[in-house]
Structure formats: structure tokens, C-alpha cells
Amino acid sequence: MTTTDSPPDAAALATRVEEFLAAHDPSTTEPGEFLRARFAAGLAWVHYPAGLGGLGAENGMQAAVDAAFAASGSPENRPRLNVIGLGMAAPTILRFGDDAQKQRWLPSLWTGEDIWCQLFSEPGAGSDLAGVGTSAVWDGDAWVLNGQKVWTSMAHHARWGILLARTDPKAVKHRGLSYFVVDMAAPGVEVRGLRQITGEAEFNEVFLTDVRIPDDQRLGEVGQGWAVAQYTLMNERVAIGGGTLPRESGAVGSLAARWREHPEAHTPGLHDRMLRLWVETEAARLTAERLGQQQAAGQPGPEGSGVKITYARLNQECSSLELELRGEDALRYADYTERRPEVEDYASRDAGWRYLRFRANSIEGGTSEILRNVIAERVLGLPAEARADKDVPWKDLPR
Amino acid sequence: MSAPRTPVTGDLLYSDIEDDLRASVRALVDKQAPWDAVLARTDTDEPVDTDLWKRLTQEIGVAGLPVPEERGGAGASWREVAVVAEELGRAVAPVPFLGTAVATALLLGTAEDELLAAVAAGERTAALAVGATRGAGRPVPVTVERQGAGDLLQGTITAVIDAVTADVLLVPVSEGLAIMEADGDGVTRTTAESLDMTRRLTDVTFDGAPARIVAGADVDRALRIGAAVLASEQLGLAERCLADTVAHLRDRHQFGRQLASYQALKHRLADLWVAITQARATARYAARCAADDSPDLPIAAAVAAAHCSEVALLAAEEGLQLHGGIGFTWEHPAHLFLKRARADALLLGSADHHRSVLADLCALPA
Numbered sequence: 006m007t008t009t010d011s012p013p014d015a016a017a018l019a020t021r022v023e024e025f026l027a028a029h030d031p032s033t034t035e036p037g038e039f040l041r042a043r044f045a046a047g048l049a050w051v052h053y054p055a056g057l058g059g060l061g062a063e064n065g066m067q068a069a070v071d072a073a074f075a076a077s078g079s080p081e082n083r084p085r086l087n088v089i090g091l092g093m094a095a096p097t098i099l100r101f102g103d104d105a106q107k108q109r110w111l112p113s114l115w116t117g118e119d120i121w122c123q124l125f126s127e128p129g130a131g132s133d134l135a136g137v138g139t140s141a142v143w144d145g146d147a148w149v150l151n152g153q154k155v156w157t158s159m160a161h162h163a164r165w166g167i168l169l170a171r172t173d174p175k176a177v178k179h180r181g182l183s184y185f186v187v188d189m190a191a192p193g194v195e196v197r198g199l200r201q202i203t204g205e206a207e208f209n210e211v212f213l214t215d216v217r218i219p220d221d222q223r224l225g226e227v228g229q230g231w232a233v234a235q236y237t238l239m240n241e242r243v244a245i246g247g248g249t250l251p252r253e254s255g256a257v258g259s260l261a262a263r264w265r266e267h268p269e270a271h272t273p274g275l276h277d278r279m280l281r282l283w284v285e286t287e288a289a290r291l292t293a294e295r296l297g298q299q300q301a302a303g304q305p306g307p308e309g310s311g312v313k314i315t316y317a318r319l320n321q322e323c324s325s326l327e328l329e330l331r332g333e334d335a336l337r338y339a340d341y342t343e344r345r346p347e348v349e350d351y352a353s354r355d356a357g358w359r360y361l362r363f364r365a366n367s368i369e370g371g372t373s374e375i376l377r378n379v380i381a382e383r384v385l386g387l388p389a390e391a392r393a394d395k396d397v398p399w400k401d402l403p404r
Numbered sequence: 405m406s407a408p409r410t411p412v413t414g415d416l417l418y419s420d421i422e423d424d425l426r427a428s429v430r431a432l433v434d435k436q437a438p439w440d441a442v443l444a445r446t447d448t449d450e451p452v453d454t455d456l457w458k459r460l461t462q463e464i465g466v467a468g469l470p471v472p473e474e475r476g477g478a479g480a481s482w483r484e485v486a487v488v489a490e491e492l493g494r495a496v497a498p499v500p501f502l503g504t505a506v507a508t509a510l511l512l513g514t515a516e517d518e519l520l521a522a523v524a525a526g527e528r529t530a531a532l533a534v535g536a537t538r539g540a541g542r543p544v545p546v547t548v549e550r551q552g553a554g555d556l557l558q559g560t561i562t563a564v565i566d567a568v569t570a571d572v573l574l575v576p577v578s579e580g581l582a583i584m585e586a587d588g589d590g591v592t593r594t595t596a597e598s599l600d601m602t603r604r605l606t607d608v609t610f611d612g613a614p615a616r617i618v619a620g621a622d623v624d625r626a627l628r629i630g631a632a633v634l635a636s637e638q639l640g641l642a643e644r645c646l647a648d649t650v651a652h653l654r655d656r657h658q659f660g661r662q663l664a665s666y667q668a669l670k671h672r673l674a675d676l677w678v679a680i681t682q683a684r685a686t687a688r689y690a691a692r693c694a695a696d697d698s699p700d701l702p703i704a705a706a707v708a709a710a711h712c713s714e715v716a717l718l719a720a721e722e723g724l725q726l727h728g729g730i731g732f733t734w735e736h737p738a739h740l741f742l743k744r745a746r747a748d749a750l751l752l753g754s755a756d757h758h759r760s761v762l763a764d765l766c767a768l769p770a
């Protein structure tokens with residue numbers, strides 16, 4: 006293997022994966038050890054810098070590396086449980102963290118040893134995230150946090166949380182914020198399960214009472230929290246955006262399978278809806294694929310917001326139509342018992358659960374209405390919404 | 405019955421060459437056929453802009469793009485054809501590009517090299533004489549038959565597109581494809597007043613018309629490629645409608661505010677933009693499949709046709725509505741796009757037609 010300064014191309018990456026697998030047999034190496042070694046070899050996220058799990062490769066080369074590892078039966082880094090860590094916290098740490106912060110958090114984040122959660126939303130601040138009221142006050146040697154977060158997915162699994170708090174209530178609301186990393190095991194952090202419409206408690210309320218956070222757990226400058234948070238949210242939407250999906254994957258897949266298995270349920274009206282959803286899902290699939298190609302070619306488009314709106318709608322419509330196909334069976338529900346859900350593939354859940362869970366798709370991660378505002382303003386250049394909160398100190402805003 | 409397999413998608417972006425081609429077509433069309441000229445022409449008895457067509461075919465070579473060099477073409481592919489279709493859709497240009505694409509797809513499968521080369525060079529124009537709403541995946545009824553044992557044809561075909569200025573008609577008959585001079589003996593062409601006056605229909609009657617009958621022509625495939633090209637035309641049209649509507653709403657004030665600042669309108673335009681990004685992905689994929697002769701072309705073309713038909717129609721209808729009264733006047737271009745979009749959504753098979761074809765292809769039976 007020759008080492009050069011120029012970023013590795015696809016062939017060089019394939020060779021490195023091969024050599025790595027030859028040295029670390031996935032069937033005999035302990036999974037944690039395997040993943041740590043993979044991180045050290047720069048094959049975790051190859052577009053990250055060397056020394057931080059990457060090799061400084063161009064964007065768009067990770068998929069082939071992941072596929073090669075998956076084909077070899079390599080252990081997974083708990084990607085579904087750690088979506089927030091991998092998709093949102095990591096890029097934010099990479100962008101705004103100092104060297105010590107990157108070394109401290111990125112390795113255990115990537116291997117899945119540490120799960121992350123996102124402590125942004127509050128009872129009084131959802132879409133209007135810049136309105137958060139959780140306070141962070143400097144106390145000579147630490148920040149002291151008080152407040153309440155809500156809808157926090159994964160908080161009960163999480164070791165770390167990214168958090169937006171108000172450090173200056175006298176400033177205009179976007180300017181008085183700072184961004185922190187919270188140790189979820191710190192004294193004063195209380196996580197309470199919050200039951201949702203499926204019956205399960207997938208997300209949480211998080212109460213923060215005099216939680217002390219050292220200053221080396223701040224990302225970005227004091228007062229710059231909004232810019233950091235926006236970067237996190239942008240990555241959330243990109244993570245949802247592009248990529249290659251199989252034809253008929255996701256909600257339309259369950260629907261089409263049901264359609265094929267139950268010809269007795271067919272009617273002309275249902276057939277038309279089935280076909281429309283199939284076409285729309287295929288169009289959405291190709292759109293996501295094209296977005297992925299644009300990202301890989303270094304022309305990231307704003308299509309991500311559109312892809313998210315579309316998938317939310319299609320998941321909702323497909324799962325709703327599937328219930329219609331099920332008839333009487335759709336009136337029964339598997340289990341409303343309050344419990345913590347397993348994090349698993351939605352397709353393995355029953356149709357009623359999916360119908361209910363998909364209602365959240367147009368709320369979580371930015372509502373579809375807010376995404377339409379984003380497209381209208383940032384893509385089409387239409388005027389911003391009229392707002393009543395400009396030039397007013399946060400503490401004087403009506404709530 | 406099982407789920408369809410996932411084919412390789414291929415490149416859905418535009419190449420630099422495609423961008424250059426788009427720029428040349430746009431420059432020519434903007435100069436030669438701005439919307440007011442297109443509109444004025446609809447009131448004349450010369451519905452086709454033959455001068456523009458000549459320049460498009462001879463200066464840019466748009467008709468030769470899908471034809472290999474050794475057969476007299478430019479040796480490009482259906483991907484480039486699709487890019488030209490986007491631009492011509494954007495301008496509702498009154499030229500026989502779509503009909504030429506269908507005829508070329510058909511001739512490529514025959515040994516008619518002389519005619520193919522003449523069409524590729526823009527020296528002659530050929531049109532497939534089938535009803536405009538016929539789409540791939542379902543048999544096209546044959547309404548023209550040979551008289552006795554000879555090669556004289558008898559019959560009628562209504563609503564043919566791009567036949568107004570055609571030199572040659574390609575007519576499906578039971579024995580194969582009849583090739584005939586469009587103004588030959590026994591052929592009567594009547595140009596119809598058409599919903600879309602930028603692409604007028606022709607009714608054709610054959611009464612003892614001499615023809616040459618050839619084998620090898622695959623009408624179904626030609627219609628399918630036509631649907632893929634049409635999807636790109638619809639994409640270009642939809643983008644134009646969105647751009648014009650955005651410009652209008654930014655410009656016009658009511659209740660002391662820009663119309664574009666009302667959220668109800670912003671969200672409608674955002675939804676339209678989302679639909680157009682999808683239309684682009686489906687149209688690019690269909691063009692890619694046509695270019696590479698992918699086995700997934702039937703699905704790709706049907707998806708693009710079903711989707712882009714509805715998106716173009718939505719764009720044109722939203723465009724008209726959001727222009728208010730001015731958009732309803734003859735002197736404003738909105739109706740050119742509305743009529744083209746409404747007609748296009750029926751051409752080469754309606755969205756419903758293509759969905760029913762997909763039901764067969766994807767094992768989703770009624």
C-alpha cells in the first residue's frame with residue numbers, strides 16, 4: 006500500500022477495505038475492537054479527515070465502502086439507534102469543535118459505543134426553535150443549565166446530548182443562544198418517557214435542574230449558538246435527502262405486497278390509488294438518487310427539503326391505503342401498552358402502528374409547512390414571512 | 405407475483421455537452437420564437453415555424469442527435485434529444501420536434517437509411533400517422549388497409565401530430581409500415597383547429613394512395629421513446645410556468661404587499677417546485693434508459709409520462725390561476741402553456757394509460 010497526500014480514489018479505497026478485512030477477520034474479531042480499528046484505519050467515514058475516522062476522500066465515496074463492509078459480514082455501529090449522533094452531532098462537532106473535542110467525542114460516537122440525542126425542542130419552542138428558553142448561566146467555572154426539553158428521541162439511550170440554550174435573554178432571540186454538549190449522566194438531568202399516539206414512549210421529556218457543564222463542552226462561540234444549530238439542522242435534512250434506495254422500498258413496498266397477496270380486496274378506486282402511489286414513490290426514489298448524485302458531484306442542491314416533504318406524505322398515504330385494503334383487520338391494533346420500543350425497521354411493524362407512526366414524519370425534523378417556507382424563501386427567493394419578533398429582546402417577547 | 409427488481413439508475417445529471425446544447429437551443433429559440441411571435445403565429449395559416457425548424461435542424465442538428473454517425477446523424481443519444489425537448493417545451497415552440505423524434509425512433513429499426521439520413525439532416529420531415537393519444541404498451545388499431553393485393557392504401561387516421569408540414573407519412577398497416585409521400589396521390593390532409601394551436605392536429609385520409617411497405621418497424625418502441633421525450637418537454641414547460649409565476653408574484657402588489665409574501669401562495673409554489681424536481685428525475689431517467697436501450701425503459705418511460713403529464717398540467721393551471729385576470733387574456737402567454745400542457749397530458753397516452761401499463765409491468769393487477 007502506498008500512502009500519498011492526494012485523497013484516495015474509489016479503487017484505492019476498495020484496496021484499503023480489502024487489506025483491512027484481511028487483517029481483521031469480521032467473524033472472529035470482537036465487534037467493538039473491529040469498529041475501533043476500522044475508525045483508526047480511516048474507513049469509518051472516508052470523507053472525514055485523517056485521524057478522525059477518515060482519509061480526506063471526496064464526498065460520495067462512503068456508500069461503496071459501507072457496502073463492502075456489509076458484504077463481508079462486518080459488525081454494524083448501531084446506525085439506527087445513533088441516527089442523531091451520526092447524522093447531526095458528528096458533522097457539527099467536526100465543523101465547530103476544537104481538536105480536543107473532536108478526539109474526545111467522534112471515535113465513540115462513530116463506533117456506536119455512545120449514543121447521542123438532540124435537546125433542541127421545548128414546550129414553548131418547536132418550529133420557532135430560536136425561541137428556546139432553557140437558560141445557561143456562567144458560574145465562574147461552569148455553565149449552569151435550567152429548563153425543560155421535550156420530544157427528545159433516544160434520550161433514554163443517550164450518553165451525550167447536543168443542546169441549545171439561552172445565554173443572553175436581553176439580546177434579540179437569535180443572538181442570545183449558545184450550543185452545548187450535555188453529559189446525560191450528569192447530576193440534574195432527568196429523562197422521563199413521553200407516551201406517544203402509538204402507545205409507546207419513543208421520545209422523552211428532559212428536565213434540567215442546575216446541571217453544570219464545563220466550558221470545554223461548548224461548541225462555537227458564546228452567542229453563536231443559532232449558527233451552530235442551523236448547521237446541525239441542515240445536516241439533518243441532508244441525511245434525510247439523497248441516496249440509492251431499492252425500487253418499492255419503504256411504505257409502498259408493504260402496500261404493494263399486500264396488494265399482490267389479496268386480490269379479493271381490489272376495487273377500481275383502490276387500484277388507481279395504488280398505482281398513483283407507486284408512481285409517486287418511484288419518482289421520489291429517483292429524485293433522492295439524483296440528489297445523491299448532485300451531492301457526490303459537489304453540487305449539493307436544495308432538493309433535500311423537498312425529498313423530506315415527499316417521503317412524509319407518501320409514507321402517510323401508503324400506510325393509510327394499506328389499512329383500507331385490510332378492511333376489518335385494520336380496525337384491530339396490536340398493542341397499545343406503554344413501553345419503550347425496540348429500534349427496528351418500520352416495515353417489520355404492523356400496519357396500524359405504521360399508519361400512526363408516519364403521522365410524525367411531517368412534524369419531526371422540521372414540519373412540512375416550515376420546509377415549504379424554506380423552499381419558498383431559499384430556493385425560489387420569495388419574501389420572508391412577516392415577523393413580530395425582530396429587534397425585540399427575547400425576554401420581552403409575548404409567550 | 406413478485407416485486408420488480410431494482411435496475412441500475414445511471415447518470416441523472418446533465419453533462420457539460422448537454423448544458424452547451426441547451427444554451428445554443430435556448431439562444432436560438434429566444435431570438436427566433438419569443439412567446440409573442442408564437443402567439444401571433446397561432447392566428448395565421450402557417451402554424452409551423454418552418455424557418456426556426458430549418459435553423460434548429462441545420463445549424464444545431466437537433467434532428468440528427470439520436471442517429472448514429474454512420475447512418476447520417478450526429479451520433480449523440482436520446483439524452484441530448486431530451487434536453488432539446490426541455491428547451492422547446494419551455495418555449496412552446498411550434499416545430500415538429502416530437503413527431504420527428506418518434507419517426508426517427510421508428511426508422512432506426514428499419515433499413516430505410518436514405519430516408520433516415522434525410523430526416524436526421526432536416527432535409528425531409530417524417531411523421532408517424534397514428535392517433536395522437538395512442539401510447540406504448542397497448543396495440544395501435546390499424547385503420548388503413550391495402551386495397552386488394554396492390555400497394556394502394558385506403559382508410560382514415562384522425563388527430564396526427566406534427567404532420568402539417570411533413571414530407572413523408574409512416575403508416576402502420578397489417579403487413580408492416582407503409583411509407584408514403586405526404587402530398588402524394590390519394591392522400592388528403594386536413595389541419596384541424598386544435599386545443600393547442602402551437603401543435604396542430606392533422607386528419608389524414610387515404611383513398612387509393614400508393615405506398616411502399618417495409619418490415620422491421622417497432623411502433624410500440626417508437627411510441628415509448630416518444631413518451632420519454634415528451635416527458636422532458638413537459639418538464640421544460642413546467643419550469644417555465646413556475647419561473648413566470650414566481651416573477652409575476654414578486655412583481656405584483658395587493659393589500660400593500662408583494663403577492664409573493666403571502667404564505668398561501670408561497671406554499672403552492674414550493675409544492676410545485678418539489679413536483680418539478682421529481683419530474684426532472686423521472687424524465688432524466690427515462691431519457692437515460694432510452695439512450696442505453698435499458699430493459700427498464702418500459703417502466704421508466706411510463707413513470708415519466710404519468711408523472712410529468714400531471715406536473716406540467718399543475719404548473720400551467722397554477723400559473724394561470726396565480727396570474728389572475730391578466731392570465732386569462734389572449735394577449736398573455738399563460739394560455740399557450742395551459743393548452744400545451746393540457747394537450748401534452750393526452751399525447752402518446754394519458755397518465756391513466758401509463759399507469760395501467762405499469763400495472764402490468766410491475767405485477768399490480770386490477
Ligand SMILES: Cc1cc2nc3c(=O)[nH]c(=O)nc-3n(C[C@H](O)[C@H](O)[C@H](O)COP(=O)(O)OP(=O)(O)OC[C@H]3O[C@@H](n4cnc5c(N)ncnc54)[C@H](O)[C@@H]3O)c2cc1C
Nearest residue numbers: 123124125126131132156157158365368369370371372374
Ligand atoms: C416523533 C418525534 C420525534 C422528535 N424528536 C425530536 C428530538 O429528538 N429532538 C428535538 O429537539 N425535537 C424533536 N422533535 C420535535 C420536533 O422537531 C417539533 O415537534 C417540530 O419542530 C414542531 O414543533 P412544535 O411541536 O412545537 O410545533 P409548532 O411549531 O407549534 O407547530 C404547530 C403547527 O404550526 C405550523 N407552523 C409553525 N410555524 C409556522 C409557520 N411559520 N408557518 C406555517 N406554519 C407554521 C407547524 O407546521 C405545525 O403544523 C420530535 C418530534 C416528533 C413528533
